[in-house]
Amino acid sequence: xxxxxxxxxxxxxxxxxxxxxxxxxxxxxxxxxxxxxxxxxxxxxxxxxxxxxxxxxxxxxxxxxxxxxxxxxxxxxxxxxxxxxxxxxxxxxxxxxxxxxxxxxxxxxxxxxxxxxxxxxxxxxxxxxxxxxxxxxxxxxxxxxxxxxxxxxxxxx
Amino acid sequence: xxxxxxxxxxxxxxxxxxxxxxxxxxxxxxxxxxxxxxxxxxxxxxxxxxxxxxxxxxxxxxxxxxxxxxxxxxxxxxxxxxxxxxxxxxxxxxxxxxxxxxxxxxxxxxxxxxxxxxxxxxxxxxxxxxxxxxxxxxxxxxxxxxxxxxxxxxxxxxxxxxxxxxxxxxxxxxxxxxxxxxxxxxxxxxxxxxxxxxxxxxxxxxxxxxxxxxxxxxxxxxxxxxxxxxxxxxxxxxxxxxxxxxxxxxxxxxxxxxxxxxxxxxxxxxxxxxxxxxxxxxxxxxxxxxxxxxxxxxxxxxxxxxxxxxxxxxxxxxxxxxxxxxxxxxxxxxxxxxxxxxxxxxxxxxxxxxxxxxxxxxxxxxxxxxxxxxxxxxxxxxxxxxxxxxxxxxxxxxxxxxxxxxxxxxxxxxxxxxxxxxxxxxxxxxxxxxxxxxxxxxxxxxxxxxxxxxxxxxxxxxxxxxxxxxxxxxxxxxxxxxxxxxxxxxxxxxxxxxxxxxxxxxxxxxxxxxxxxxxxxxxxxxxxxxxxxxxxxxxxxxxxxxxxxxxxxxxxxxxxxxxxxxxxxxxxxxxxxxxxxxxxxxxxxxxxxxxxxxxxxxxxxxxxxxxxxxxxxxxxxxxxxxxxxxxxxxxxxxxxxxxxxxxxxxxxxxxxxxxxxx
Numbered sequence: 065x066x067x068x069x070x071x072x073x074x075x076x077x078x079x080x081x082x083x084x085x086x087x088x089x090x091x092x093x094x095x096x097x098x099x100x101x102x103x104x105x106x107x108x109x110x111x112x113x114x115x116x117x118x119x120x121x122x123x124x125x126x127x128x129x130x131x132x133x134x135x136x137x138x139x140x141x142x143x144x145x146x147x148x149x150x151x152x153x154x155x156x157x158x159x160x161x162x163x164x165x166x167x168x169x170x171x172x173x174x175x176x177x178x179x180x181x182x183x184x185x186x187x188x189x190x191x192x193x194x195x196x197x198x199x200x201x202x203x204x205x206x207x208x209x210x211x212x213x214x215x216x217x218x219x220x221x
Numbered sequence: 222x223x224x225x226x227x228x229x230x231x232x233x234x235x236x237x238x239x240x241x242x243x244x245x246x247x248x249x250x251x252x253x254x255x256x257x258x259x260x261x262x263x264x265x266x267x268x269x270x271x272x273x274x275x276x277x278x279x280x281x282x283x284x285x286x287x288x289x290x291x292x293x294x295x296x297x298x299x300x301x302x303x304x305x306x307x308x309x310x311x312x313x314x315x316x317x318x319x320x321x322x323x324x325x326x327x328x329x330x331x332x333x334x335x336x337x338x339x340x341x342x343x344x345x346x347x348x349x350x351x352x353x354x355x356x357x358x359x360x361x362x363x364x365x366x367x368x369x370x371x372x373x374x375x376x377x378x379x380x381x382x383x384x385x386x387x388x389x390x391x392x393x394x395x396x397x398x399x400x401x402x403x404x405x406x407x408x409x410x411x412x413x414x415x416x417x418x419x420x421x422x423x424x425x426x427x428x429x430x431x432x433x434x435x436x437x438x439x440x441x442x443x444x445x446x447x448x449x450x451x452x453x454x455x456x457x458x459x460x461x462x463x464x465x466x467x468x469x470x471x472x473x474x475x476x477x478x479x480x481x482x483x484x485x486x487x488x489x490x491x492x493x494x495x496x497x498x499x500x501x502x503x504x505x506x507x508x509x510x511x512x513x514x515x516x517x518x519x520x521x522x523x524x525x526x527x528x529x530x531x532x533x534x535x536x537x538x539x540x541x542x543x544x545x546x547x548x549x550x551x552x553x554x555x556x557x558x559x560x561x562x563x564x565x566x567x568x569x570x571x572x573x574x575x576x577x578x579x580x581x582x583x584x585x586x587x588x589x590x591x592x593x594x595x596x597x598x599x600x601x602x603x604x605x606x607x608x609x610x611x612x613x614x615x616x617x618x619x620x621x622x623x624x625x626x627x628x629x630x631x632x633x634x635x636x637x638x639x640x641x642x643x644x645x646x647x648x649x650x651x652x653x654x655x656x657x658x659x660x661x662x663x664x665x666x667x668x669x670x671x672x673x674x675x676x677x678x679x680x681x682x683x684x685x686x687x688x689x690x691x692x693x694x695x696x697x698x699x700x701x702x703x704x705x706x707x708x709x710x711x712x713x714x715x716x717x718x719x720x721x722x723x724x725x726x727x728x729x730x731x732x733x734x735x736x737x738x739x740x741x742x743x744x745x746x747x748x749x750x751x752x753x754x755x756x757x758x759x760x761x762x763x764x765x766x767x768x769x770x771x772x773x774x775x776x777x778x779x780x781x782x783x784x785x786x787x788x789x790x791x792x793x794x795x796x797x798x799x800x801x802x803x804x805x806x807x808x809x810x811x812x813x814x815x816x817x818x819x820x821x822x823x824x825x826x827x828x829x830x831x832x833x834x835x836x837x838x839x840x841x842x843x844x845x846x847x848x849x850x851x852x853x854x855x856x857x858x859x860x861x862x863x864x865x866x867x868x869x870x871x872x873x874x875x876x877x878x879x880x881x882x883x
């Protein structure tokens with residue numbers, strides 16, 4: 065039994081992981097708002113909010129109880145006349161920034177957001193510098209006397 | 222067959238690999254022929270031993286020998302034969318063994334068919350992968366071992382993960398592995414050449430088939446993984462920016478960049494340092510992919526097991542290999558002289574732009590995947606980086622790239638004519654825009670951006686056609702002459718056109734399905750109908766059924782259009798009895814390249830059931846495009862200049878000329 069137990073635990077873990085991930089029965093009919101414009105906003109917001117107990121899913125995709133609660137909360141705030149930002153701010157104030165699938169631009173995400181831009185700028189600069197350096201000065205060395213002789217021989221001179 | 226024999230074979234393989242990773246390099250350095258020859262026989266022996274070990278494990282799985290722990294954990298006597306078979310590599314230990322098998326198989330191929338390579342190069346090229354072949358058996362032997370026994374033997378296994386029980390997994394994991402190992406092969410060519418201090422067009426030519434093959438297999442692996450997620454996970458998504466998906470996508474992006482920069486190196490001997498660096502980076506990303514998936518560092522749908530000892534081991538391999546490769550690179554790079562000159566507007570320039578954007582995209586995906594981990598381990602703060610981040614950053618980077626692709630092949634080497642290329646492409650661009658507008662009209666609108674997206678995809682397709690059109694001189698030459706010129710074009714020209722066309726088709730599918738998709742979430746009782754994509758679905762009721770190792774509730778739907786019945790479909794919810802694990806089996810109907818996707822939700826108290834119906838217009842274009850890209854890869858691989866025998870005829874004179882030039 066001592067050998068079997070860790071394996072069993074691992075299997076159970078795998079089951080739990082899979083349970084939380086697979087049957088994704090997202091939005092249910094009873095949650096949908098009557099006004100299609102409001103519902104569309106709710107769907108767009110849901111896709112940006114993380115299901116906190118799932119692996120890597122938005123609340124829009126998840127069937128977890130917590131995701132459903134959050135979906136209902138988002139719809140409630142929208143019905144009460146909140147703007148999209150207000151809804152997001154409210155959810156973040158309750159659950160922290162971890163809930164945002166698109167992190168905010170702030171001190172702790174500067175590097176994340178700036179990396180593509182910085183790399184693009186660096187790469188483009190390197191390209192320009194390289195192109196200029198290459199065209200400005202002639203490269204390569206002159207052939208040595210032996211090489212010149214070999215070349216002449218090959219060319220049949 | 223006793224699994225202990227397999228275990229023993231693996232230990233022998235480890236010993237062989239250690240010998241193989243040292244002696245041939247020593248021999249190449251000292252100019253000792255017999256030691257160099259050892260590389261060939263050693264590689265063949267290594268392949269034999271690993272193949273034997275793999276066969277033994279496979280046999281244990283097929284015979285459902287539950288005294289073997291690996292079989293007990295991952296199989297069940299009732300699962301169908303094909304899944305017993307795929308169960309061999311459907312788990313961590315087995316998949317590592319498969320990785321190893323593919324690695325040594327390629328080495329054996331080089332040993333057999335690589336007779337035309339110079340002796341020292343062959344010795345080095347076979348010895349470098351042996352380092353990997355040392356690391357992986359060691360890894361398999363010291364961390365949980367697939368050959369360990371259970372005593373007493375349990376009578377029955379707990380059943381493999383049902384998510385892995387369908388057509389995908391038997392071939393899905395091996396495909397990215399082929400890609401990863403292909404990148405290892407490319408690395409070994411790079412390192413072997415670096416050791417000799419010779420990086421030249423000949424290197425690019427040897428390395429190109431491996432790059433192409435690795436890229437093609439990785440394309441296949443990613444496309445299959447995406448399709449598997451689409452039909453198995455039950456909500457019709459096909460790309461989630463999941464860390465595991467990113468892990469295979471990053472080597473693909475970097476590999477695509479490498480494929481293009483290697484062309485510059487082969488034709489013009491330029492971009493040497495960059496190409497070598499890219500080869501090392503692509504390989505590092507492949508290894509990083511293995512690490513991310515296998516260590517459980519990122520818990521995601523795929524990371525079934527979490528075991529830190531493995532993670533640390535792979536991390537050590539990672540540091541050793543990447544560090545070693547980069548060190549060798551740093552040591553040798555200054556000696557690489559730069560090759561041919563080119564103007565910014567030229568074929569080379571276009572390929573450099575391609576490399577710039579692809580590399581930045583790779584870095585973006587990398588930082589997005591790792592940033593939450595880094596931030597949490599450094600500051601303890603938890604943030605999420607999910608699909609909205611990737612869609613925005615990656616999407617923005619792709620726009621200029623997609624627009625630039627058709628120009629590349631139309632620009633001349635050294636100095637291109639942008640105006641000329643524009644003149645050749647305006648028909649393709651106009652046609653693309655027109656067809657996009659027609660699409661937009663047929664699908665009754667959507668965001669205006671959709672027209673631009675569709676036009677970009679179509680521009681790629683028509684641009685690829687124009688490339689072949691102008692190369693053959695259709696319209697300028699007599700029909701017969703143009704036809705002969707078209708047939709006479711090198712296969713790689715067709716490969717390029719097909720790959721670019723495939724990319725366009727994929728873009729088309731992605732844009733179409735994101736903008737024109739409709740979703741209907743309804744509660745249905747038998748007899749009720751729902752509308753989706755112009756079709757009417759009538760719900761006929763539920764029925765229970767029993768499969769070999771599951772029970773299921775199936776809902777039947779009759780699909781009609783304009784009053785006439787056109788099809789019917791079952792959609793079901795399964796419960797795998799051995800593990801008490803529920804899954805959804807969506808009902809999918811294909812109409813042309815579009816699909817109706819029907820998924821069952823929870824039953825309601827009043828006897829109805831929640832049904833989700835999606836109309837996914839042109840969705841098959843996403844994977845169809847990937848198939849066309851792969852086909853392009855294979856066509857390019859069949860190009861005459863890449864055939865194994867092709868370089869041999871010129872190997873000696875080129876070498877002599879190089880030596881004379883040095």
